[in-house]
Amino acid sequence: MGPKEVVALLVGLALLVGTVFLPPRPTRWVSALCVFAAAFVGFRIALSPAASAVIATGLALAAFAYLPALAQRRVVFLVPAMVVLIFATTLLMYAAPGNPFANERVATPTVEAALRAKYGVPKSATDFFFVYMGRLIREGTLGPSIKVLGRSVEDLLLPAFPVSVSLGLFAILLSVAIGASLGVIAGLKKNSAADYASMALALIGVSFPNFLIGAGLMVVFAIWLGVLPVAGWGGYAHLVMPAIALALPSAAVIARLARGGVVEVMQQDYIRAARAKGLPESWVVVRHALRGALTPVVSYLGPAAATTMTGSFVVEVLFGVPGMGQWFVKGAVNRDYSVVLGTAIVYFGMIIVFNLLVDLAYVWLDPRLRTQKAGDA
Amino acid sequence: MTSSDPLVEVSDLAVEFHTPRGLVRAVDGVSFQVGRGEILGVVGESGSGKSVTSLAILGLLERPSGRITRGSIRFDGQVISNLDERKLRRLRGDRMSMIFQDPLTSLNPYLTIEEQLVEVLEFHRGTPRAEARQRCLELLTQVGISEPAERLKSHPHQLSGGMRQRVCIAMALLCDPSLLIADEPTTMLDVTIQAQILELVRSLRKTREMSILFITHDLGVISELCDRVIVMYAGRVVEEAPTAELLRNPKHPYTEALLESTPRLDTPHGGVLRPIPGLPPRLGTAPVTECTFAPRCRHVRPQCREGEPRLLPLEGTTRSRRCIAPPEEIGAD
Numbered sequence: 001m002g003p004k005e006v007v008a009l010l011v012g013l014a015l016l017v018g019t020v021f022l023p024p025r026p027t028r029w030v031s032a033l034c035v036f037a038a039a040f041v042g043f044r045i046a047l048s049p050a051a052s053a054v055i056a057t058g059l060a061l062a063a064f065a066y067l068p069a070l071a072q073r074r075v076v077f078l079v080p081a082m083v084v085l086i087f088a089t090t091l092l093m094y095a096a097p098g099n100p101f102a103n104e105r106v107a108t109p110t111v112e113a114a115l116r117a118k119y120g121v122p123k124s125a126t127d128f129f130f131v132y133m134g135r136l137i138r139e140g141t142l143g144p145s146i147k148v149l150g151r152s153v154e155d156l157l158l159p160a161f162p163v164s165v166s167l168g169l170f171a172i173l174l175s176v177a178i179g180a181s182l183g184v185i186a187g188l189k190k191n192s193a194a195d196y197a198s199m200a201l202a203l204i205g206v207s208f209p210n211f212l213i214g215a216g217l218m219v220v221f222a223i224w225l226g227v228l229p230v231a232g233w234g235g236y237a238h239l240v241m242p243a244i245a246l247a248l249p250s251a252a253v254i255a256r257l258a259r260g261g262v263v264e265v266m267q268q269d270y271i272r273a274a275r276a277k278g279l280p281e282s283w284v285v286v287r288h289a290l291r292g293a294l295t296p297v298v299s300y301l302g303p304a305a306a307t308t309m310t311g312s313f314v315v316e317v318l319f320g321v322p323g324m325g326q327w328f329v330k331g332a333v334n335r336d337y338s339v340v341l342g343t344a345i346v347y348f349g350m351i352i353v354f355n356l357l358v359d360l361a362y363v364w365l366d367p368r369l370r371t372q373k374a375g376d377a
Numbered sequence: 378m379t380s381s382d383p384l385v386e387v388s389d390l391a392v393e394f395h396t397p398r399g400l401v402r403a404v405d406g407v408s409f410q411v412g413r414g415e416i417l418g419v420v421g422e423s424g425s426g427k428s429v430t431s432l433a434i435l436g437l438l439e440r441p442s443g444r445i446t447r448g449s450i451r452f453d454g455q456v457i458s459n460l461d462e463r464k465l466r467r468l469r470g471d472r473m474s475m476i477f478q479d480p481l482t483s484l485n486p487y488l489t490i491e492e493q494l495v496e497v498l499e500f501h502r503g504t505p506r507a508e509a510r511q512r513c514l515e516l517l518t519q520v521g522i523s524e525p526a527e528r529l530k531s532h533p534h535q536l537s538g539g540m541r542q543r544v545c546i547a548m549a550l551l552c553d554p555s556l557l558i559a560d561e562p563t564t565m566l567d568v569t570i571q572a573q574i575l576e577l578v579r580s581l582r583k584t585r586e587m588s589i590l591f592i593t594h595d596l597g598v599i600s601e602l603c604d605r606v607i608v609m610y611a612g613r614v615v616e617e618a619p620t621a622e623l624l625r626n627p628k629h630p631y632t633e634a635l636l637e638s639t640p641r642l643d644t645p646h647g648g649v650l651r652p653i654p655g656l657p658p659r660l661g662t663a664p665v666t667e668c669t670f671a672p673r674c675r676h677v678r679p680q681c682r683e684g685e686p687r688l689l690p691l692e693g694t695t696r697s698r699r700c701i702a703p704p705e706e707i708g709a710d
Contacts, residue, residue: 269482275437276477277497277548278470281462287496291487367532368486 005091005126012084019076028064031072034079036060042349044140045154052140070369071359078352082345087129089344093337094125100146100335119146121337132341142345143338147330153342156327161346163233164312164323168350170239171246171308172301179251180297183258187293188285190263198255205252210311214245214318231320242319246311250304254297261293268292291365298361305354309347382454383410384555384588385434389448390458392426392433393662396442400662403429405612406448408688411556416582416589418603418620420596420635424657426612427592431558433458434590435475436465453555471501473556474549479565480541484533490544491529497551516547520577539570546577550585557581558590563598575602596639600624608632611658611669614688618696626708628691629698630674633707668700676702 022030039059043052063075100121101112116122120131120143135143142153182198189195208216221241222230232238265271266289274288275281316325324343331339363369392404404426411417419427432438434450436457450458452473457465469475477483485493491513498509510529517525520543533541542562549557559578563571579602582589591603599606599620606623608616608631616629627633637651655673668674671681680701690697691704700707 269477269479270485272437273475273477273483273545274485276435276469276475277500278466278468279496279500280466283496283500288485288488292485366487367489368534 008126009084009088009091012080012087016077016081016084019080020073022073022076024069027069027072027076031067031075032060032064034075035063035067038079038082038349038352041136041140044137045142049140068359068363068369070363071356074355074359078355082348082352083133085344085348086133086341089341090125090129090132090337093335093340094128096335098335100337102335119144119338121146128337132338142342145336145339147334147336147339153338156339157324157342157346160322160324160327163321164309164316164325165350167239167242167246167316167321167323168305168308168312171243171312172250172305174243175247175250175254175304175308176297176301178247179254180258180294182251183255183260183297184262184290184293186255187259187262187266195259199259202252202255205248205255208248210245210249211314211318213248214241214315217241217245218319231318233321238319238321242312242315242321245315245318246308249311250300250307254300254304257296257300258294261296262289265289265293295362295365298358298365301361302351302355302358305358306351309350382413384413384415384453385411385590386451387430387434387448388451390430390433390445390450391447392429392438392443393446394439394443401660402446402662403443403612403660404433405660405665407609407612407614408448409607409614409617411588411590412604413555413588414582414586415605416578416591416603418599418606419590419592419609420594420599420606421609422594422657424660425609427609428560429612430609431475431560431590431592434556434558435469435473436460436462437469437475467501470497470549470554471552472554473558474552474554475558475560476542476545476549476562478561480538480545480562481533481565483545484541486533488532489529490531490533490536494529494544494548494551497548501552512551513547516550517544520544520547520550520581521573522547538566539573542566542570542574543577546574546581550581553585554587556588556590558592560592561594564593564595571598578602596624596636597641608635612660613669613699615670615700616696616698617688618694618698622694622696628696628704628707629670629700630676630702630707631670634673634675676700676706678702 019030036056036059039056040052043055047055063072067075100119101115120128120135122128122131132143135141142157145151145153145156148156179202182201186195186198218230218241221228228237228240229235271284271289274284279288312323313325313328315321316323317329324346327339328343328347330336331343387410388408390404390407391402394401394403403424407426407430409417419430421427429438429443433445434452434457438444445458448458449456452468457468460468484490491510494513494516495506495509498504498512499506502509504512513529514525517528522528522540522543528536528540528544533544536544545562562578563574566574575598578589578591581587591598593599603620606618606620607614608623608629610631616623616627616632618628623632624636627636631653634651634653638653640650653673658669658672665685667683668677668681668685671677674681678701686699686701688697688699
């Protein structure tokens, strides 16, 4: 990693921070532009240039007109962040010892040069970044895999994508279900046995890494009890243990957030006022308290998605799930640069989309954010 | 039952709270009545037990930390201080309702005005939605809200402070309660809005024959609104009198001191405001061996230290007080 590259990275990061200070009106325009760029490149991988241009234009217009200010600001940050992420990942890959061709038996300089030209892997990280980005934008491809002969990165990732997405979504749903219910019960019965029990459970969830939870689950449910398959993919039974292993760490955080939210909201004047109206306690909790109490949980869903997805690298490999995690791990071990970048882009893209959904949900939940103009955000 | 029976009768009420610093008796031996159609003012400084008393009437004391340990509350002839939560809930918001100090925080920011109003009628009366909505529109108009249909769709943050308090009042009146408890409803509002809200409360009393328990620390508000006043100090009623008499001629040293510490328009220029020295006593549960106001009292005498005086009627008047000093010594005469 040369000094120039480090400087470029720092400038990129500074620009990212700078987006925070972008005034409201340009934010609207730039966000539409960012949506267009991201959508165009994203759909290019699967569709023709014309079709993806049409879809991207539609999405950009929709974003310009309807996206809440909060979410527009998020787009303006996240899409350039994707470019910085690709650059940073490139630098890190090149900084790691070895290269894709280091293990080849015939590694004469001429052969290596030919291979590098064929796969688009120049010797300098910056050159690789430009080759990669150019290919991504012009040809709409994540590039050929260097180690899996004759296959492009999208060929490898496309079948794995639905697997990872279904596992990830199921894990997030599970973490919300477990975390929110434990947290709400704990918050309503503050300092009771139920409170201590669920917070102890949350502490376990936070403290143990997911692969340890996964291994523990395997031992108990697959080996001792024999009720679930040890590993593999196919039926719903295969989904259970990896999803739990992925869900528990986030569930623990969600439980703590939900408990805090409930405790705080139940002390609000409007809860006492609702009781003074003669409403049943269950209605007071469900109708008047939960929405406010669970907004911190919703705002955590973005980071939770990130935790779950990165967690799935390890958990997928542990449980032999044919998702994208295996390609990330294999790609990193083999120094298969384009595979590593491809998985990183897909994961980060999913995190972006999830964060936007969370922002939209947030605005939908809290009416006070709805009337805000871009300038107040 | 005759209509001359009081609507609310609080007798010898004591309320205790468990706090991190130990048991606190926030209200101790409070007795008073609210007549039908009467506005009773409750005045006292923070921590004097006025809000706790009102929450006890509604059965809204935070359980399990706060509870009634002595005495009783009767509402419309029925003892309600020992009712279970289900029965109390049917009274709250229906026969008796409450408006709170801060209209912003006592409206739920996540729900529209309509959602918050309609649910009262749905739970107490089972009114169908469309009909309930109609009733809400009527009440919003009555409390002086223009474009009530628009306001129903709004969220609380889209309304001004005065408007929010009007909404709270409309909410409290939906079921035609016989008792309205107002806990410092004007404290958080601008002075001009305060005057409007007080005017509204006054006109509501006229049109509805509703009893109002009006809690405040503002003697100016008391003088404008209330028929009768009780003055609370350290969880006790120290004086009770018709408003005009109390303000003109206090007969308890605390009331006297309170009046002297309040600016008024009718005192001559150069009139000096006299703060009350010292602080209110810390409320514990230890037996009281002296008058609770004695440490701050200007008229204190050795007998005040020998035991707490009782709240006794003042000869030849309709008022009572908790003091042993000769009445001539205190107040105007």
